[in-house]
Amino acid sequence: MPFLILLLIFLTAVPGYSQKDNFYTVETYRYSVTSLPIILVPFEGAPGLAEMAGKTVGRDLQISGFFEIYTPGSDGSERAWARVSAILDDSTGVLEGRIDNPANDMEIATYRYDLDSFGPRDAAHRFSDDIIRQLSGERGISRTRILFSRRSGENKDLYAVDWDGANIRKVLGNSSLNLLPAWAPSGSKVLYTTYLNGNPDLHWLDVDTREGGMVSNYPGLNTAAAWSPDGTEIAFVLSKGKNSDIYVMKRDGSKLRRITHHPAIDTDPTWAPGGRQISFVSDRSGSPQLYRMNSDGSDVTRMTFEKGYCASPDWSPQGDRIVFVTREEGGFQIRVLDLADQESYLLTVQSGNNENPEWSPDGRHIVFASTRGGRSQIYVMGADGSNTRLLVPGNHEDYTPSWSPRPGS
Amino acid sequence: MKMQKMVPLVLGVFLVGAMLMGCGSSEELPTGDITDESGSSAPGAGSGVGETGGIPGDSDTDTQTIGQTDADYVFANIQYEFDKYRITSGSRGTLTEHGKVLLNNPDWTLRIEGHCDERGTVEYNLSLGEKRADAAKEFLVQYGIDKSRITTISYGKERPLDPSSSEAAWAKNRRGEFRVNR
Numbered sequence: 022m023p024f025l026i027l028l029l030i031f032l033t034a035v036p037g038y039s040q041k042d043n044f045y046t047v048e049t050y051r052y053s054v055t056s057l058p059i060i061l062v063p064f065e066g067a068p069g070l071a072e073m074a075g076k077t078v079g080r081d082l083q084i085s086g087f088f089e090i091y092t093p094g095s096d097g098s099e100r101a102w103a104r105v106s107a108i109l110d111d112s113t114g115v116l117e118g119r120i121d122n123p124a125n126d127m128e129i130a131t132y133r134y135d136l137d138s139f140g141p142r143d144a145a146h147r148f149s150d151d152i153i154r155q156l157s158g159e160r161g162i163s164r165t166r167i168l169f170s171r172r173s174g175e176n177k178d179l180y181a182v183d184w185d186g187a188n189i190r191k192v193l194g195n196s197s198l199n200l201l202p203a204w205a206p207s208g209s210k211v212l213y214t215t216y217l218n219g220n221p222d223l224h225w226l227d228v229d230t231r232e233g234g235m236v237s238n239y240p241g242l243n244t245a246a247a248w249s250p251d252g253t254e255i256a257f258v259l260s261k262g263k264n265s266d267i268y269v270m271k272r273d274g275s276k277l278r279r280i281t282h283h284p285a286i287d288t289d290p291t292w293a294p295g296g297r298q299i300s301f302v303s304d305r306s307g308s309p310q311l312y313r314m315n316s317d318g319s320d321v322t323r324m325t326f327e328k329g330y331c332a333s334p335d336w337s338p339q340g341d342r343i344v345f346v347t348r349e350e351g352g353f354q355i356r357v358l359d360l361a362d363q364e365s366y367l368l369t370v371q372s373g374n375n376e377n378p379e380w381s382p383d384g385r386h387i388v389f390a391s392t393r394g395g396r397s398q399i400y401v402m403g404a405d406g407s408n409t410r411l412l413v414p415g416n417h418e419d420y421t422p423s424w425s426p427r428p429g430s
Numbered sequence: 431m432k433m434q435k436m437v438p439l440v441l442g443v444f445l446v447g448a449m450l451m452g453c454g455s456s457e458e459l460p461t462g463d464i465t466d467e468s469g470s471s472a473p474g475a476g477s478g479v480g481e482t483g484g485i486p487g488d489s490d491t492d493t494q495t496i497g498q499t500d501a502d503y504v505f506a507n508i509q510y511e512f513d514k515y516r517i518t519s520g521s522r523g524t525l526t527e528h529g530k531v532l533l534n535n536p537d538w539t540l541r542i543e544g545h546c547d548e549r550g551t552v553e554y555n556l557s558l559g560e561k562r563a564d565a566a567k568e569f570l571v572q573y574g575i576d577k578s579r580i581t582t583i584s585y586g587k588e589r590p591l592d593p594s595s596s597e598a599a600w601a602k603n604r605r606g607e608f609r610v611n612r
Contacts, residue, residue: 175589198588201552214556220583221556242560242584245553258557262582263564265557286561289553302554308513309554330513332551346551353549376551392595421552 056089057156058101060123063092066109074109074116074145080185081149081163084410086385086403087156103129103156107148109141116141118148120155130155142188162383166425168192168202168211168228169390169399172418179213180419181228184381184401186412192228202423203246211423212236212246212255223257228425236274247290247299248272249316256280256290256299256316267301269316280318289333292316294340300324302332311345311358324358325365333377337404338384344368346376355389357404368406377421380404388412388422503531505540505608508566509601512547515561517569521606525566528608529573535612540575542566543607544584545591547600552586559584566606 061082064075082088082105091098107118114136120129132151134144143164150161165184170177171191179193179202193199198216205211209229214221223243226233237243241260248255255272258265259279265288270277281287285305292299293313300313309332311324325331330348337343343358349367353374356365369375373392380387381401388401394411399419402409413419505528508521517525532538544563546555563582571577592599 177588198585200556200588241582242556244556258553260557260560260584263560265560286554286557288557289551302551304513304554309550330550332554348549374549 057087057103058089058091058097059156060091060093060098060101060104062104062106064107064109066107067111070111070141071107071109074107074141074148077142077145077185077187078105078107078118078149078152081146081161082152084185084401084408085149085153085161085163086408087153087159098123105152109136111136116144116148118151120152146183159385160383160427162381162386162427164428165382166228167388167399167401167412167422168204168425169413169422170200170202170420172420177420179211179226180413182399182413184424186410186414189413192231193226193233201244201246201421203248204423204425205248206250206252207426207429208252209425209428212248212257214242214244214246237270245289247292249292250294250296254296256292258288258290267299267318280314280316281321282318291334291336291343293336294338300334300336300343302334311343327365335379337380338382342404344378344380344387346378352392355387355406366406368402369409379422379424381424382426386424388424390420390422500531500535501612505531505610507605507607510562510604510606512600512604513550513558515544515558515565517565521566522569525569526573529570529575532570532575532579532610533573536579539579539611540570540581541609541611542580542582543589543609544582545589545603545605545607546587547603548587548590548593548595549600550587552588556584556586559586562604562606 061079064071079090083090091101101123104121104123105118107116109116116134116136118132121127122129132148134147136144139147146163149163153159153161162184166181167184168179168181171180173194176196177198177200178191179199180189181192182189195217200214202211202213210225210227212223212225215224218238220238220240221242221244222238223236223246224233225236237257239259239261241262242258242265244258246255246257253272254269256267256269259268264284265286266279267281267287267290268277268279283303283305285303287301287303289302290299297316298313299316300311302309303312306323308329311331311334312321313324314321328347332346334343334345341360343360345356345358346353347356351372353376354367355369355375355378356367358365368387371391371393375389375391378387378389385404386401387404388399390397391400396418397420399412399422400409401412506524508524509518511518532540542563544559544561546559560582563584567577567580567582570580590599590603591605592602
């Protein structure tokens with residue numbers, strides 16, 4: 022990444038820049054670049070709307086982890102090397118955003134968003150991603166969403182929420198158990214397991230249009246679906262009423278083939294970014310452990326050894342790490358396995374169970390479910406375990422989050 | 431064999447039961463069924479019994495049955511050890527009782543639900559629950575119940591009986607449940 026190198030050179034030249042004190046170094050992991058100081062000017066224009074847009078952008082920039090945000094004239098703001106402002110004009114229906122250099126008021130970039138096309142919140146998220154792109158060189162994820170399962174009596178419904186915790190809405194409620202949503206690598210389709218027809222079947226749902234249908238309904242489990250990175254294939258689990266094995270099929274259901282052949286439980290596949298390898302969970306050694314294999318099922322290799330229960334792997338978008346859960350003293354914790362040095366690092370230390378970790382599409386964040394607050398809720402943390410935030414507050418029990426890809430334009 | 435010997439016993443128990451109970455209960459149980467079921471279930475019983483370690487004493491069974499009928503029989507849950515699906519010695523007696531009642535009532539079909547405690551992942555527990563239900567099914571098939579009468583389903587850790595986080599709750603939640611279509 023030539024750009025990354027440029028960015029690092031630039032960052033290390035910024036006075037006051039300091040590396041985070043954790044096991045990820047800037048040299049190894051680009052997502053741990055520390056905060057860039059910027060000034061965020063309150064948005065002007067239409068009362069109410071401008072303030073909402075400004076707050077949305079401010080929150081996006083803050084939770085992105087890229088920035089240290091100052092209000093104009095506040096202590097430390099003299100360190101900022103970029104200033105963000107905007108005018109939301111509802112007579113013309115335009116949000117006009119601007120980035121300039123506070124030292125000399127020179128314009129760095131301006132952006133215009135048509136409010137009729139996007140709506141004010143989406144326009145604000147688009148501006149956030151443009152700011153991130155301009156100042157860090159990275160593609161932001163301000164327009165992504167997270168889907169999860171919420172308990173409703175003895176059933177579970179599917180809900181979606183924007184990445185900043187706003188705009189929570191039910192996307193599926195059919196008075197049955199709906200589990201383990203898995204968002205396709207592009208678009209708005211998800212796979213999930215549902216007991217709607219009295220058997221744990223695999224169904225698909227378009228989160229935006231609410232269309233859906235059956236994908237697989239063999240007797241027994243049809244579950245733990247994972248999309249291949251190019252979205253053409255699905256790895257999932259069939260038990261046929263007995264023992265769970267991993268199968269792969271085309272997204273249209275054709276070319277179904279079994280890729281694990283073992284009397285032990287094999288489940289929870291996750292694809293490497295190139296699509297040539299799959300990591301999964303198996304208890305073939307006597308306890309659940311992570312394994313990897315080629316996506317045709319050949320060359321099965323055990324990956325974890327040090328803990329008695331390792332499960333829930335999710336391969337990072339960069340391909341260099343796998344996040345997973347282990348059973349530790351007092352509960353389940355989230356770890357990341359560094360594939361280069363074969364070491365695993367603890368990311369959570371909270372009491373309770375921390376489960377179902379999944380990477381954000383840029384690999385800088387991890388969404389997971391945790392019972393640390395007394396019941397299962399959805400949290401997001403940085404890829405190094407820092408800056409944990411409760412994504413969906415409230416009195417509900419929420420489970421098994423899945424992070425959407427970046428939406429198309 | 432044993433089951434044939436039980437025919438008059440069961441019938442006798444039923445008659446005593448019918449006399450002890452009110453008329454509401456006896457309506458649910460036409461007498462004809464009892465003879466039919468006992469007769470048809472006898473042939474299949476022999477082979478499986480020996481392999482699973484035998485049935486608890488007949489006299490115990492008979493005393494338990496006094497005052498109730500198969501229609502009132504409660505298919506009690508069975509329990510499992512943590513992260514295990516094999517049938518424990520403690521569950522064998524319960525399953526054997528279930529098997530006996532199912533042999534007597536060949537028209538009944540059964541759905542076995544496998545459940546897990548809250549520890550571990552949703553995905554793994556779905557697979558574990560499936561193996562638990564299947565292990566119970568295999569026991570009953572070995573006992574002599576035709577496998578076409580038994581279906582299984584796993585709920586993983588999705589339907590705990592006790593949602594609290596304690597050893598007692600976990601033990602209760604690691605279970606097989608029996609849904610009988612009578």
